[in-house]
Amino acid sequence: MPDAGGRTGLLIEAFLAWMTVQKGASEATRKAYAVDLAQLAEFLRGQEIDLGQPQTVTRRHMQAFLAWLFRKGEAKSSMARKLAAARSFFRFQMRGGKVAENVAAQVRNPRQEKRHPRALNVDETFALLDSATGPGGKRGPVVGSAEEERILCRDLALAELLYGSGLRISEALSLDVDDVQLSSRVLRVMGKGSRERLAPLSDTSFSCLKAWLEERPLLALPDEAALFVGARGARLNRREAARIVERLCRRAGLTFTVSPHSLRHSFATHLLEAGADMRSVQELLGHQRLTTTQRYTQVSLESLMQTYDQAHPRSGKR
CATH class of the missing domain: 1.10.150.130 (Tyrosine recombinase, N-terminal domain)
Incomplete structure:
Protein backbone atom coordinates (compact mmCIF):
# COMPACT_ATOMS: atom_id res chain seq x y z
CA MET A 1 0.00 0.00 0.00
CA VAL A 107 5.54 -7.49 22.21
CA ARG A 108 8.25 -8.59 24.63
CA ASN A 109 11.76 -7.24 24.42
CA PRO A 110 14.27 -9.67 22.92
CA ARG A 111 16.00 -11.53 25.71
CA GLN A 112 19.36 -9.94 26.38
CA GLU A 113 22.49 -12.00 26.92
CA LYS A 114 23.65 -11.54 30.50
CA ARG A 115 27.16 -10.16 30.56
CA HIS A 116 29.29 -10.80 33.58
CA PRO A 117 31.59 -7.98 34.65
CA ARG A 118 35.24 -8.66 33.96
CA ALA A 119 36.85 -10.74 36.69
CA LEU A 120 40.45 -9.77 37.37
CA ASN A 121 42.98 -12.55 37.73
CA VAL A 122 44.89 -12.77 41.00
CA ASP A 123 47.95 -10.88 39.71
CA GLU A 124 45.79 -8.04 38.36
CA THR A 125 43.86 -7.83 41.61
CA PHE A 126 47.00 -7.66 43.72
CA ALA A 127 48.46 -5.03 41.39
CA LEU A 128 45.35 -2.89 41.86
CA LEU A 129 45.25 -3.30 45.64
CA ASP A 130 49.00 -2.76 45.99
CA SER A 131 48.94 0.36 43.81
CA ALA A 132 49.08 2.44 46.99
CA THR A 133 52.14 0.70 48.43
CA GLY A 134 54.52 3.19 49.96
CA PRO A 135 58.34 3.43 49.96
CA GLY A 136 60.21 0.26 50.81
CA GLY A 137 57.16 -1.88 50.12
CA LYS A 138 55.35 -0.54 53.17
CA ARG A 139 51.62 -0.97 52.79
CA GLY A 140 49.67 2.25 52.92
CA PRO A 141 49.48 5.59 51.13
CA VAL A 142 52.43 6.84 49.16
CA VAL A 143 54.13 10.08 50.11
CA GLY A 144 52.08 13.11 49.06
CA SER A 145 50.13 15.94 50.59
CA ALA A 146 48.22 15.11 53.76
CA GLU A 147 44.93 15.35 51.88
CA GLU A 148 46.16 13.13 49.04
CA GLU A 149 47.31 10.50 51.52
CA ARG A 150 43.96 10.67 53.30
CA ILE A 151 42.02 10.20 50.06
CA LEU A 152 44.27 7.35 48.97
CA CYS A 153 43.81 5.70 52.37
CA ARG A 154 40.04 5.82 51.83
CA ASP A 155 40.29 4.54 48.26
CA LEU A 156 42.37 1.56 49.30
CA ALA A 157 40.04 0.71 52.21
CA LEU A 158 37.02 0.74 49.88
CA ALA A 159 38.73 -1.45 47.26
CA GLU A 160 39.87 -3.89 49.95
CA LEU A 161 36.29 -4.31 51.22
CA LEU A 162 34.93 -4.88 47.72
CA TYR A 163 37.46 -7.61 47.04
CA GLY A 164 38.39 -8.82 50.54
CA SER A 165 34.80 -9.10 51.79
CA GLY A 166 32.96 -9.39 48.47
CA LEU A 167 30.60 -6.49 49.15
CA ARG A 168 28.23 -5.02 46.61
CA ILE A 169 29.11 -1.39 45.97
CA SER A 170 25.70 -0.39 47.35
CA GLU A 171 26.47 -2.33 50.54
CA ALA A 172 29.89 -0.75 50.96
CA LEU A 173 28.54 2.76 50.45
CA SER A 174 25.67 2.11 52.88
CA LEU A 175 28.01 1.17 55.70
CA ASP A 176 28.10 3.41 58.75
CA VAL A 177 31.02 3.63 61.15
CA ASP A 178 28.92 1.74 63.71
CA ASP A 179 28.70 -1.23 61.31
CA VAL A 180 32.44 -1.86 61.66
CA GLN A 181 33.35 -4.32 64.41
CA LEU A 182 37.14 -4.28 64.44
CA SER A 183 37.38 -6.29 67.67
CA SER A 184 35.68 -9.28 66.03
CA ARG A 185 36.92 -8.43 62.51
CA VAL A 186 33.50 -8.39 60.88
CA LEU A 187 31.20 -5.90 59.17
CA ARG A 188 27.46 -5.71 59.72
CA VAL A 189 26.13 -5.50 56.16
CA MET A 190 22.60 -4.69 55.04
CA GLY A 191 22.11 -6.57 51.79
CA LYS A 192 19.35 -6.82 49.20
CA GLY A 193 15.85 -7.21 50.58
CA SER A 194 16.99 -5.64 53.88
CA ARG A 195 18.68 -8.92 54.82
CA GLU A 196 21.50 -8.41 57.30
CA ARG A 197 24.66 -10.51 57.32
CA LEU A 198 28.11 -10.44 58.87
CA ALA A 199 31.01 -10.14 56.43
CA PRO A 200 34.52 -11.13 57.57
CA LEU A 201 37.52 -8.83 57.26
CA SER A 202 40.75 -10.17 55.80
CA ASP A 203 44.02 -9.15 57.45
CA THR A 204 44.73 -6.55 54.78
CA SER A 205 41.14 -5.27 54.82
CA PHE A 206 41.38 -4.95 58.60
CA SER A 207 44.64 -2.97 58.38
CA CYS A 208 43.38 -0.65 55.64
CA LEU A 209 40.05 -0.08 57.35
CA LYS A 210 41.73 0.66 60.67
CA ALA A 211 44.01 3.20 58.96
CA TRP A 212 41.02 4.83 57.24
CA LEU A 213 39.06 5.09 60.50
CA GLU A 214 41.96 7.06 61.96
CA GLU A 215 41.96 9.47 58.99
CA ARG A 216 38.19 9.69 58.46
CA PRO A 217 37.41 12.30 61.19
CA LEU A 218 39.63 14.79 59.34
CA LEU A 219 37.47 14.49 56.21
CA ALA A 220 33.94 13.69 57.41
CA LEU A 221 31.34 16.26 58.43
CA PRO A 222 30.76 16.34 62.22
CA ASP A 223 27.39 14.55 62.17
CA GLU A 224 28.08 12.22 59.21
CA ALA A 225 27.59 8.54 60.10
CA ALA A 226 28.81 7.10 56.77
CA LEU A 227 31.96 5.00 56.80
CA PHE A 228 33.08 6.25 53.39
CA VAL A 229 32.82 9.97 52.70
CA GLY A 230 33.71 12.17 49.76
CA ALA A 231 35.86 15.29 49.59
CA ARG A 232 33.02 17.40 51.02
CA GLY A 233 32.58 15.14 54.01
CA ALA A 234 29.23 13.56 53.07
CA ARG A 235 28.50 9.93 52.16
CA LEU A 236 30.36 8.74 49.07
CA ASN A 237 28.17 8.07 46.02
CA ARG A 238 28.36 5.41 43.30
CA ARG A 239 29.84 7.71 40.68
CA GLU A 240 32.67 8.71 43.00
CA ALA A 241 33.25 5.05 43.86
CA ALA A 242 33.53 4.15 40.17
CA ARG A 243 36.12 6.89 39.70
CA ILE A 244 38.08 5.56 42.69
CA VAL A 245 38.40 2.09 41.14
CA GLU A 246 39.32 3.58 37.76
CA ARG A 247 42.00 5.68 39.45
CA LEU A 248 43.45 2.64 41.22
CA CYS A 249 43.53 0.76 37.90
CA ARG A 250 45.60 3.55 36.36
CA ARG A 251 47.92 3.69 39.38
CA ALA A 252 48.45 -0.06 39.06
CA GLY A 253 49.48 0.35 35.42
CA LEU A 254 46.63 -1.82 34.14
CA THR A 255 45.81 -1.32 30.48
CA PHE A 256 42.07 -1.37 31.23
CA THR A 257 39.69 -0.18 33.93
CA VAL A 258 37.01 -2.13 35.76
CA SER A 259 33.90 -1.30 37.75
CA PRO A 260 33.56 -1.66 41.54
CA HIS A 261 31.39 -4.74 40.95
CA SER A 262 34.30 -6.41 39.15
CA LEU A 263 36.13 -6.61 42.49
CA ARG A 264 33.19 -8.45 44.08
CA HIS A 265 33.02 -10.64 40.98
CA SER A 266 36.74 -11.40 41.31
CA PHE A 267 36.24 -12.24 45.01
CA ALA A 268 33.68 -14.93 44.14
CA THR A 269 35.58 -16.26 41.13
CA HIS A 270 38.87 -16.62 43.02
CA LEU A 271 37.18 -18.42 45.93
CA LEU A 272 35.53 -20.93 43.60
CA GLU A 273 38.71 -21.46 41.60
CA ALA A 274 40.50 -22.22 44.87
CA GLY A 275 37.93 -24.90 45.70
CA ALA A 276 35.68 -23.04 48.14
CA ASP A 277 32.33 -24.65 48.95
CA MET A 278 29.46 -23.22 46.89
CA ARG A 279 27.19 -22.80 49.91
CA SER A 280 29.87 -20.89 51.79
CA VAL A 281 30.42 -18.56 48.85
CA GLN A 282 26.67 -18.04 48.66
CA GLU A 283 26.63 -16.91 52.31
CA LEU A 284 29.64 -14.65 51.85
CA LEU A 285 28.06 -12.96 48.83
CA GLY A 286 24.69 -12.60 50.54
CA HIS A 287 22.84 -14.41 47.74
CA GLN A 288 19.35 -15.58 48.62
CA ARG A 289 19.40 -18.29 45.94
CA LEU A 290 22.18 -20.74 45.20
CA THR A 291 21.45 -20.44 41.46
CA THR A 292 22.68 -16.84 41.60
CA THR A 293 26.01 -18.00 43.00
CA GLN A 294 26.22 -20.81 40.45
CA ARG A 295 26.57 -18.23 37.66
CA TYR A 296 30.12 -17.68 38.85
CA THR A 297 31.00 -21.34 38.26
CA GLN A 298 30.56 -20.81 34.52
CA VAL A 299 33.02 -17.92 34.63
CA SER A 300 35.47 -20.02 36.64
CA LEU A 301 35.11 -22.88 34.13
CA GLU A 302 35.81 -20.51 31.25
CA SER A 303 38.94 -19.29 33.04
CA LEU A 304 39.99 -22.88 33.69
CA MET A 305 39.53 -23.84 30.03
CA GLN A 306 41.52 -20.79 28.92
CA THR A 307 44.38 -21.84 31.20
CA TYR A 308 44.16 -25.40 29.84
CA ASP A 309 44.22 -24.21 26.23
CA GLN A 310 47.29 -22.08 26.89
CA ALA A 311 49.25 -24.59 28.96
CA HIS A 312 48.38 -28.19 28.10
CA PRO A 313 50.60 -29.71 25.37
CA ARG A 314 47.68 -31.61 23.85
CA SER A 315 45.07 -28.88 23.98
CA GLY A 316 45.60 -28.27 20.26
CA LYS A 317 45.77 -24.51 20.79
CA ARG A 318 49.40 -24.05 21.79
Whole structure:
Protein backbone atom coordinates (compact mmCIF):
# COMPACT_ATOMS: atom_id res chain seq x y z
CA MET A 1 0.00 0.00 0.00
CA PRO A 2 1.53 3.33 -1.02
CA ASP A 3 2.16 6.05 1.53
CA ALA A 4 -0.49 8.50 0.29
CA GLY A 5 0.53 12.14 0.77
CA GLY A 6 3.54 11.23 2.85
CA ARG A 7 1.37 10.37 5.85
CA THR A 8 4.13 8.30 7.42
CA GLY A 9 6.68 11.10 7.25
CA LEU A 10 4.22 13.61 8.71
CA LEU A 11 3.29 11.33 11.61
CA ILE A 12 6.92 10.57 12.40
CA GLU A 13 7.87 14.27 12.30
CA ALA A 14 4.97 15.15 14.60
CA PHE A 15 6.02 12.41 17.01
CA LEU A 16 9.67 13.51 17.02
CA ALA A 17 8.65 17.13 17.63
CA TRP A 18 6.55 15.98 20.60
CA MET A 19 9.46 13.93 21.95
CA THR A 20 11.72 16.98 21.76
CA VAL A 21 9.33 19.53 23.26
CA GLN A 22 7.35 17.45 25.76
CA LYS A 23 9.86 14.76 26.71
CA GLY A 24 13.08 16.72 26.35
CA ALA A 25 14.60 14.10 24.05
CA SER A 26 18.18 14.79 23.02
CA GLU A 27 19.20 15.31 19.41
CA ALA A 28 20.91 11.91 19.46
CA THR A 29 17.71 10.20 20.64
CA ARG A 30 15.67 12.09 18.05
CA LYS A 31 17.97 10.96 15.23
CA ALA A 32 18.05 7.35 16.46
CA TYR A 33 14.25 7.18 16.71
CA ALA A 34 13.90 8.70 13.25
CA VAL A 35 16.12 5.97 11.78
CA ASP A 36 14.32 3.24 13.76
CA LEU A 37 10.84 4.34 12.68
CA ALA A 38 11.95 4.73 9.06
CA GLN A 39 13.17 1.14 9.20
CA LEU A 40 9.85 0.00 10.67
CA ALA A 41 8.00 1.85 7.90
CA GLU A 42 10.22 0.18 5.29
CA PHE A 43 9.46 -3.26 6.68
CA LEU A 44 5.71 -2.58 6.85
CA ARG A 45 5.66 -1.40 3.22
CA GLY A 46 6.96 -4.86 2.31
CA GLN A 47 3.92 -6.24 4.15
CA GLU A 48 1.66 -3.82 2.23
CA ILE A 49 0.96 -1.91 5.45
CA ASP A 50 1.24 1.87 5.77
CA LEU A 51 2.67 3.19 9.05
CA GLY A 52 0.94 6.44 8.10
CA GLN A 53 -2.26 4.57 8.97
CA PRO A 54 -1.11 3.24 12.36
CA GLN A 55 -4.48 1.63 13.11
CA THR A 56 -3.67 -0.99 10.44
CA VAL A 57 -0.55 -2.21 12.28
CA THR A 58 -1.05 -5.26 14.51
CA ARG A 59 0.92 -7.08 17.17
CA ARG A 60 1.79 -9.76 14.61
CA HIS A 61 3.33 -7.12 12.36
CA MET A 62 5.54 -5.99 15.25
CA GLN A 63 6.56 -9.57 16.01
CA ALA A 64 7.38 -10.10 12.35
CA PHE A 65 9.44 -6.88 12.40
CA LEU A 66 11.60 -8.22 15.25
CA ALA A 67 12.01 -11.54 13.43
CA TRP A 68 13.11 -9.63 10.31
CA LEU A 69 15.68 -7.67 12.33
CA PHE A 70 16.96 -10.89 13.87
CA ARG A 71 17.47 -12.49 10.45
CA LYS A 72 19.36 -9.38 9.36
CA GLY A 73 21.79 -9.96 12.23
CA GLU A 74 20.76 -7.00 14.40
CA ALA A 75 22.08 -7.07 17.96
CA LYS A 76 19.43 -7.71 20.59
CA SER A 77 20.21 -4.38 22.25
CA SER A 78 19.55 -2.64 18.92
CA MET A 79 16.31 -4.58 18.46
CA ALA A 80 15.19 -3.53 21.94
CA ARG A 81 15.86 0.13 21.13
CA LYS A 82 13.86 -0.06 17.90
CA LEU A 83 10.99 -1.64 19.80
CA ALA A 84 11.20 1.16 22.38
CA ALA A 85 10.95 3.72 19.58
CA ALA A 86 7.86 1.96 18.20
CA ARG A 87 6.26 1.84 21.65
CA SER A 88 6.75 5.57 22.11
CA PHE A 89 5.41 6.23 18.61
CA PHE A 90 2.21 4.23 19.18
CA ARG A 91 1.78 5.75 22.63
CA PHE A 92 1.80 9.16 20.94
CA GLN A 93 -0.76 7.96 18.39
CA MET A 94 -3.01 6.76 21.24
CA ARG A 95 -2.86 10.22 22.79
CA GLY A 96 -4.01 11.66 19.48
CA GLY A 97 -6.83 9.14 19.14
CA LYS A 98 -5.41 7.53 16.00
CA VAL A 99 -5.11 4.05 17.54
CA ALA A 100 -6.98 2.27 20.32
CA GLU A 101 -4.03 0.25 21.62
CA ASN A 102 -0.25 0.21 21.67
CA VAL A 103 0.57 -2.86 19.60
CA ALA A 104 4.32 -2.44 20.15
CA ALA A 105 3.81 -2.64 23.92
CA GLN A 106 2.22 -6.07 23.43
CA VAL A 107 5.54 -7.49 22.21
CA ARG A 108 8.25 -8.59 24.63
CA ASN A 109 11.76 -7.24 24.42
CA PRO A 110 14.27 -9.67 22.92
CA ARG A 111 16.00 -11.53 25.71
CA GLN A 112 19.36 -9.94 26.38
CA GLU A 113 22.49 -12.00 26.92
CA LYS A 114 23.65 -11.54 30.50
CA ARG A 115 27.16 -10.16 30.56
CA HIS A 116 29.29 -10.80 33.58
CA PRO A 117 31.59 -7.98 34.65
CA ARG A 118 35.24 -8.66 33.96
CA ALA A 119 36.85 -10.74 36.69
CA LEU A 120 40.45 -9.77 37.37
CA ASN A 121 42.98 -12.55 37.73
CA VAL A 122 44.89 -12.77 41.00
CA ASP A 123 47.95 -10.88 39.71
CA GLU A 124 45.79 -8.04 38.36
CA THR A 125 43.86 -7.83 41.61
CA PHE A 126 47.00 -7.66 43.72
CA ALA A 127 48.46 -5.03 41.39
CA LEU A 128 45.35 -2.89 41.86
CA LEU A 129 45.25 -3.30 45.64
CA ASP A 130 49.00 -2.76 45.99
CA SER A 131 48.94 0.36 43.81
CA ALA A 132 49.08 2.44 46.99
CA THR A 133 52.14 0.70 48.43
CA GLY A 134 54.52 3.19 49.96
CA PRO A 135 58.34 3.43 49.96
CA GLY A 136 60.21 0.26 50.81
CA GLY A 137 57.16 -1.88 50.12
CA LYS A 138 55.35 -0.54 53.17
CA ARG A 139 51.62 -0.97 52.79
CA GLY A 140 49.67 2.25 52.92
CA PRO A 141 49.48 5.59 51.13
CA VAL A 142 52.43 6.84 49.16
CA VAL A 143 54.13 10.08 50.11
CA GLY A 144 52.08 13.11 49.06
CA SER A 145 50.13 15.94 50.59
CA ALA A 146 48.22 15.11 53.76
CA GLU A 147 44.93 15.35 51.88
CA GLU A 148 46.16 13.13 49.04
CA GLU A 149 47.31 10.50 51.52
CA ARG A 150 43.96 10.67 53.30
CA ILE A 151 42.02 10.20 50.06
CA LEU A 152 44.27 7.35 48.97
CA CYS A 153 43.81 5.70 52.37
CA ARG A 154 40.04 5.82 51.83
CA ASP A 155 40.29 4.54 48.26
CA LEU A 156 42.37 1.56 49.30
CA ALA A 157 40.04 0.71 52.21
CA LEU A 158 37.02 0.74 49.88
CA ALA A 159 38.73 -1.45 47.26
CA GLU A 160 39.87 -3.89 49.95
CA LEU A 161 36.29 -4.31 51.22
CA LEU A 162 34.93 -4.88 47.72
CA TYR A 163 37.46 -7.61 47.04
CA GLY A 164 38.39 -8.82 50.54
CA SER A 165 34.80 -9.10 51.79
CA GLY A 166 32.96 -9.39 48.47
CA LEU A 167 30.60 -6.49 49.15
CA ARG A 168 28.23 -5.02 46.61
CA ILE A 169 29.11 -1.39 45.97
CA SER A 170 25.70 -0.39 47.35
CA GLU A 171 26.47 -2.33 50.54
CA ALA A 172 29.89 -0.75 50.96
CA LEU A 173 28.54 2.76 50.45
CA SER A 174 25.67 2.11 52.88
CA LEU A 175 28.01 1.17 55.70
CA ASP A 176 28.10 3.41 58.75
CA VAL A 177 31.02 3.63 61.15
CA ASP A 178 28.92 1.74 63.71
CA ASP A 179 28.70 -1.23 61.31
CA VAL A 180 32.44 -1.86 61.66
CA GLN A 181 33.35 -4.32 64.41
CA LEU A 182 37.14 -4.28 64.44
CA SER A 183 37.38 -6.29 67.67
CA SER A 184 35.68 -9.28 66.03
CA ARG A 185 36.92 -8.43 62.51
CA VAL A 186 33.50 -8.39 60.88
CA LEU A 187 31.20 -5.90 59.17
CA ARG A 188 27.46 -5.71 59.72
CA VAL A 189 26.13 -5.50 56.16
CA MET A 190 22.60 -4.69 55.04
CA GLY A 191 22.11 -6.57 51.79
CA LYS A 192 19.35 -6.82 49.20
CA GLY A 193 15.85 -7.21 50.58
CA SER A 194 16.99 -5.64 53.88
CA ARG A 195 18.68 -8.92 54.82
CA GLU A 196 21.50 -8.41 57.30
CA ARG A 197 24.66 -10.51 57.32
CA LEU A 198 28.11 -10.44 58.87
CA ALA A 199 31.01 -10.14 56.43
CA PRO A 200 34.52 -11.13 57.57
CA LEU A 201 37.52 -8.83 57.26
CA SER A 202 40.75 -10.17 55.80
CA ASP A 203 44.02 -9.15 57.45
CA THR A 204 44.73 -6.55 54.78
CA SER A 205 41.14 -5.27 54.82
CA PHE A 206 41.38 -4.95 58.60
CA SER A 207 44.64 -2.97 58.38
CA CYS A 208 43.38 -0.65 55.64
CA LEU A 209 40.05 -0.08 57.35
CA LYS A 210 41.73 0.66 60.67
CA ALA A 211 44.01 3.20 58.96
CA TRP A 212 41.02 4.83 57.24
CA LEU A 213 39.06 5.09 60.50
CA GLU A 214 41.96 7.06 61.96
CA GLU A 215 41.96 9.47 58.99
CA ARG A 216 38.19 9.69 58.46
CA PRO A 217 37.41 12.30 61.19
CA LEU A 218 39.63 14.79 59.34
CA LEU A 219 37.47 14.49 56.21
CA ALA A 220 33.94 13.69 57.41
CA LEU A 221 31.34 16.26 58.43
CA PRO A 222 30.76 16.34 62.22
CA ASP A 223 27.39 14.55 62.17
CA GLU A 224 28.08 12.22 59.21
CA ALA A 225 27.59 8.54 60.10
CA ALA A 226 28.81 7.10 56.77
CA LEU A 227 31.96 5.00 56.80
CA PHE A 228 33.08 6.25 53.39
CA VAL A 229 32.82 9.97 52.70
CA GLY A 230 33.71 12.17 49.76
CA ALA A 231 35.86 15.29 49.59
CA ARG A 232 33.02 17.40 51.02
CA GLY A 233 32.58 15.14 54.01
CA ALA A 234 29.23 13.56 53.07
CA ARG A 235 28.50 9.93 52.16
CA LEU A 236 30.36 8.74 49.07
CA ASN A 237 28.17 8.07 46.02
CA ARG A 238 28.36 5.41 43.30
CA ARG A 239 29.84 7.71 40.68
CA GLU A 240 32.67 8.71 43.00
CA ALA A 241 33.25 5.05 43.86
CA ALA A 242 33.53 4.15 40.17
CA ARG A 243 36.12 6.89 39.70
CA ILE A 244 38.08 5.56 42.69
CA VAL A 245 38.40 2.09 41.14
CA GLU A 246 39.32 3.58 37.76
CA ARG A 247 42.00 5.68 39.45
CA LEU A 248 43.45 2.64 41.22
CA CYS A 249 43.53 0.76 37.90
CA ARG A 250 45.60 3.55 36.36
CA ARG A 251 47.92 3.69 39.38
CA ALA A 252 48.45 -0.06 39.06
CA GLY A 253 49.48 0.35 35.42
CA LEU A 254 46.63 -1.82 34.14
CA THR A 255 45.81 -1.32 30.48
CA PHE A 256 42.07 -1.37 31.23
CA THR A 257 39.69 -0.18 33.93
CA VAL A 258 37.01 -2.13 35.76
CA SER A 259 33.90 -1.30 37.75
CA PRO A 260 33.56 -1.66 41.54
CA HIS A 261 31.39 -4.74 40.95
CA SER A 262 34.30 -6.41 39.15
CA LEU A 263 36.13 -6.61 42.49
CA ARG A 264 33.19 -8.45 44.08
CA HIS A 265 33.02 -10.64 40.98
CA SER A 266 36.74 -11.40 41.31
CA PHE A 267 36.24 -12.24 45.01
CA ALA A 268 33.68 -14.93 44.14
CA THR A 269 35.58 -16.26 41.13
CA HIS A 270 38.87 -16.62 43.02
CA LEU A 271 37.18 -18.42 45.93
CA LEU A 272 35.53 -20.93 43.60
CA GLU A 273 38.71 -21.46 41.60
CA ALA A 274 40.50 -22.22 44.87
CA GLY A 275 37.93 -24.90 45.70
CA ALA A 276 35.68 -23.04 48.14
CA ASP A 277 32.33 -24.65 48.95
CA MET A 278 29.46 -23.22 46.89
CA ARG A 279 27.19 -22.80 49.91
CA SER A 280 29.87 -20.89 51.79
CA VAL A 281 30.42 -18.56 48.85
CA GLN A 282 26.67 -18.04 48.66
CA GLU A 283 26.63 -16.91 52.31
CA LEU A 284 29.64 -14.65 51.85
CA LEU A 285 28.06 -12.96 48.83
CA GLY A 286 24.69 -12.60 50.54
CA HIS A 287 22.84 -14.41 47.74
CA GLN A 288 19.35 -15.58 48.62
CA ARG A 289 19.40 -18.29 45.94
CA LEU A 290 22.18 -20.74 45.20
CA THR A 291 21.45 -20.44 41.46
CA THR A 292 22.68 -16.84 41.60
CA THR A 293 26.01 -18.00 43.00
CA GLN A 294 26.22 -20.81 40.45
CA ARG A 295 26.57 -18.23 37.66
CA TYR A 296 30.12 -17.68 38.85
CA THR A 297 31.00 -21.34 38.26
CA GLN A 298 30.56 -20.81 34.52
CA VAL A 299 33.02 -17.92 34.63
CA SER A 300 35.47 -20.02 36.64
CA LEU A 301 35.11 -22.88 34.13
CA GLU A 302 35.81 -20.51 31.25
CA SER A 303 38.94 -19.29 33.04
CA LEU A 304 39.99 -22.88 33.69
CA MET A 305 39.53 -23.84 30.03
CA GLN A 306 41.52 -20.79 28.92
CA THR A 307 44.38 -21.84 31.20
CA TYR A 308 44.16 -25.40 29.84
CA ASP A 309 44.22 -24.21 26.23
CA GLN A 310 47.29 -22.08 26.89
CA ALA A 311 49.25 -24.59 28.96
CA HIS A 312 48.38 -28.19 28.10
CA PRO A 313 50.60 -29.71 25.37
CA ARG A 314 47.68 -31.61 23.85
CA SER A 315 45.07 -28.88 23.98
CA GLY A 316 45.60 -28.27 20.26
CA LYS A 317 45.77 -24.51 20.79
CA ARG A 318 49.40 -24.05 21.79
